[in-house]
Amino acid sequence: MKNKTAYAIFPDKSLIVECYCGEFSIEELIEAKNNIACDENYSADFNVLHDIRDSKFLFRFNEIDKYVDFLFKDRKYMGERKSFVLTTSPYQVIIGLGFDMKKRNLPINVKVASTIETAVQFFELPQSDNDFIESWIEKNR
Numbered sequence: 001m002k003n004k005t006a007y008a009i010f011p012d013k014s015l016i017v018e019c020y021c022g023e024f025s026i027e028e029l030i031e032a033k034n035n036i037a038c039d040e041n042y043s044a045d046f047n048v049l050h051d052i053r054d055s056k057f058l059f060r061f062n063e064i065d066k067y068v069d070f071l072f073k074d075r076k077y078m079g080e081r082k083s084f085v086l087t088t089s090p091y092q093v094i095i096g097l098g099f100d101m102k103k104r105n106l107p108i109n110v111k112v113a114s115t116i117e118t119a120v121q122f123f124e125l126p127q128s129d130n131d132f133i134e135s136w137i138e139k140n141r
Contacts, residue, residue, distance in 0.1 A: 003021070003022030003024060005018070006140040007036050007039075008140070009039055009046065011041050013123075014043070014045070015047050016042070018050050019051045020055040021054040023056045023057075024057055025058045025059055026067055027066075030066070030067060037076055044076055044079025046079070047084070047123045049084045049123075050083065050084065050085045050086065051137055052096075053086055053092070054141055057092075057095055061094065064102045067099070078106070081109070082109045084110075084119040085113075086116065086119060093112050116137070117130055119133070
């Protein structure tokens with residue numbers, strides 16, 4: 001499976017939607033985050049929906065520290081936000097919860113679940129955004 005990443009920034013919703021499809025190392029996740037942060041509409045204070053349902057991670061639980069260290073090294077990643085990890089497998093849940101456990105003092109509120117409806121509620125967006133977000137994800141993953 002070839003790796004594919006896609007993202008969209010919706011400033012009017014203070015939301016970033018990220019999709020990951022394929023097999024990813026921790027270094028590839030860091031590279032993807034770097035690419036997103038280069039977007040002129042990027043804000044570290046925007047909430048983030050990480051759709052990892054079609055991905056497999058090629059790293060162990062203890063390697064999550066590399067990602068957290070990366071976020072701490074640059075102030076452009078230090079916003080106060082909510083981060084929602086959209087999952088389908090137990091291992092994906094472990095990765096999402098692992099980040100929550102290892103984030104140290106990052107001002108990020110993390111939730112892991114399996115539905116977009118739960119993400120919309122978590123972000124306190126209007127229920128009508130369910131279809132909008134679902135449609136964008138289906139077109140881009």
